[in-house]
Amino acid sequence: MYDIAIVGGGVIGCSIARELSRYNLNTVLIEKNNDIATGTTKANSAVVHAGYDAPAGSLKGKFNVRGNEMFSQVCNELNVPFNRIGSYVIANDEEDMKTIKDLYDNGVKLGINDMEIIDANEVRKNEPNLNKNVVGALYAPSAGIVESWELAIANAENAMDNGAELKLNFEVKNIIKNDGVFKINSENEVIESKMIINAAGVYADKIYNMVADSHFEIHPRKGQYFLLDKVEKDLVNHVIFQCPTKMGKGVLVAPTVDENIILGPTSEDLGIDEKENVATTFEGLGFIKEKVAITTDKINYRNVITSFAGLRAEPSTGDFIIEESDQVEKFINVAGIKSPGLSSAPAIAEYVVELVENSFGNLEKNLSFNPIRRKRIKFNELNDEEKAKLIKKDPQYGNIVCRCETITEAEIVDAIHRNAGGQTINGIKRRCRPGAGRCQGGFCGPKVLEILARELNVKPEKIALENIGSEILIGRTKEKI
Ligand SMILES: Cc1cc2nc3c(=O)[nH]c(=O)nc-3n(C[C@H](O)[C@H](O)[C@H](O)COP(=O)(O)OP(=O)(O)OC[C@H]3O[C@@H](n4cnc5c(N)ncnc54)[C@H](O)[C@@H]3O)c2cc1C
Structure with a gap:
């Protein structure tokens, strides 16, 4: 009990x-x-x-x-x-400036005392890739x-x-x-x-x-996103919001802790029974492009590495x-x-x-x-001496499984065997990032599958990409099923 x-x-x-x-x-x-x-x-x-x-x-x-x-x-x-990189809510006209003043006042009521309303020059100095029509912003240094x-x-x-x-x-x-x-x-x-x-x-x-x-x-409200490759990492330095609407905080442009850039989300009310509907759509992604263009025209969509959607639990x-x-x-x-x-x-x-x-x-x-x-040891953040020492201690650090993110076999093995360890390909991606880079697992996916099967001592056919039912292999080629 x-x-x-x-x-x-x-x-x-x-x-x-x-x-x-x-x-x-x-x-x-x-x-x-x-x-x-x-x-x-x-x-x-x-x-x-x-x-x-x-x-x-x-x-x-x-x-x-x-x-x-x-x-x-x-x-x-x-x-x-x-x-804690801080956030900007940018204003593009005087109406928006009123909105950010209201946000500022509301924040003060809630006990947030380090915010500032900054002018266009200050915004441009710190965020040179934003469009020229910005007239000011609400800066909140405690956002992260x-x-x-x-x-x-x-x-x-x-x-x-x-x-x-x-x-x-x-x-x-x-x-x-x-x-x-x-x-x-x-x-x-x-x-x-x-x-x-x-x-x-x-x-x-x-x-x-x-x-x-x-x-x-609880009604699901969908939010779709684009994720950009790390080559775009210097696009913005803060979380950049547009002025909020009744449907939420609007479309943002923001760095991620892994040095990608995220664009989104949409805000789409779904039916009460659509609690598994996380499909991205042509319309939703098109909407993001349209809205992001108001913030910056510097996005190179050839550097999108993935798109995805999540569901807000709207009470x-x-x-x-x-x-x-x-x-x-x-x-x-x-x-x-x-x-x-x-x-x-x-x-x-x-x-x-x-x-x-x-x-x-x-x-x-x-x-x-x-x-x-x-x-968790992050091999790609170590210097050469530290890497050599680790490889000597455990040769699995010498086997790079994911080339995009430089993730070693030893990191994957550790991610499997910790408490609450990963047992699926995406579970391993969420724990130590093989498959999170530019090729999105095209190269390392099969290797992660092999390591999972070996470490969990199960047949490769049992290893799923994500939830049950998403197993990848059905048997050996030329073998009768
Ligand atoms: C588009 C979008 C953008 C957002 N952006 C932000 C943001 O920037 N900052 C922020 O603070 N918040 C943000 N949020 C909100 C934030 O993501 C959520 O508040 C948070 O993830 C909710 O976590 P949870 O544990 O309640 O729900 P979930 O992560 O959904 O976990 C609920 C779990 O319950 C399990 N479950 C359901 N039914 C059963 C069952 N019958 N038996 C067993 N298990 C079950 C599910 O499988 C699931 O794993 C955003 C949300 C969305 C969708």
Whole structure:
């Protein structure tokens, strides 16, 4: 019997699992897919927002500001790349200048005191590739960029290092509560828990409906993106936003922590049943091109290396829903965590522990809790002497598997065998980047597959690109099937 079952292995569920591992609780993190961070957490802008745009008084505003403050420490402890590069909301006319003044005032109400409204000269000096029609910008120095999936993975790994359990391939199909115990059923397994934390992203309404008449719905809102090759890395130095609209923060141009440039997203409301619709479309990508052209005409679309889409979990209530259910005791919803959910994740996790404590009473501290996640060696960032030393210690560092990103066999093997390790080709890409470069895995994909099969001791036909059903091989050529 578990004390707590967290449903959903996105950045929210994983952050909560880590916070709870500070206490002596028997916690399990449940995920329907064969890896964590495969939902919204793998496809977003990866910006840690300063937090000036959510309405003052909203949960989004409160947790964004607190989350932003926590990011440096959390990322240091978990060894996750995070760069506080600052953001600009650019104004192209006097109307936009009014909007950024409103954003500034709202930010001050939320307690953000380091913002500045800067003039066109200052913008041009720092961002020479923006179009000449910029008349000013709201500069927020506390905004940053992070790798959203690595943050989730690192949280899950550290939670497991500290005693939490992870159950993959467990799709919650129904939940029954009897005598204070939740029986959580998948297709072929049942687990029991005293408490449930519902962090199921776009499916949080469905999970809540298994135990109560949900008072909220979660609608998917799609965002599509282009990702540019590293040759474009000097295009902009800050996260560049356009003035926001009712549909969101608009289309951005921003560096990523891995030195790519991201362009997007769209904001497209989908039907309630389209919770798996992450297809990119000609129209959506065309819209991004059109909007980005307002910010800069310097994009070379020949340097696009991939396009992708993610789904915002748009709650019918308009704000994050983070509360113990008033219908079902010991069932906590962490639902509708749309943007700025990534920025808010550490603060949401901190708050959920408070809710757990209110419900369970005083929690006993885990005295052996270690907040530090073992550093991941990045071969391509070492000098020649360090590389030679490593290769001498472990010859697998001498085998470059991914040429675009210079990723070695040893890094892949480590990514497989850590707690919450990767078991799919994309899972390995998210952990140490083979396949994330210009050729997008054309060269290294088959080699990663071989290493996965060898290390997991399974047949190559069992190795999937991503979710179950995306296995790549069906057998040997010329072999009868
Ligand atoms: C286009 C876009 C841009 C964004 N940009 C930003 C940004 O720049 N900054 C920012 O702060 N936020 C941003 N966000 C928001 C941010 O990405 C999300 O708030 C965050 O990733 C939500 O994480 P999550 O864990 O709640 O959801 P998810 O990552 O979706 O995780 C939920 C998990 O639950 C699992 N699950 C669902 N049903 C079941 C079931 N029945 N059984 C078991 N498991 C189940 C899913 O498989 C999934 O892994 C953006 C979002 C989008 C879509």
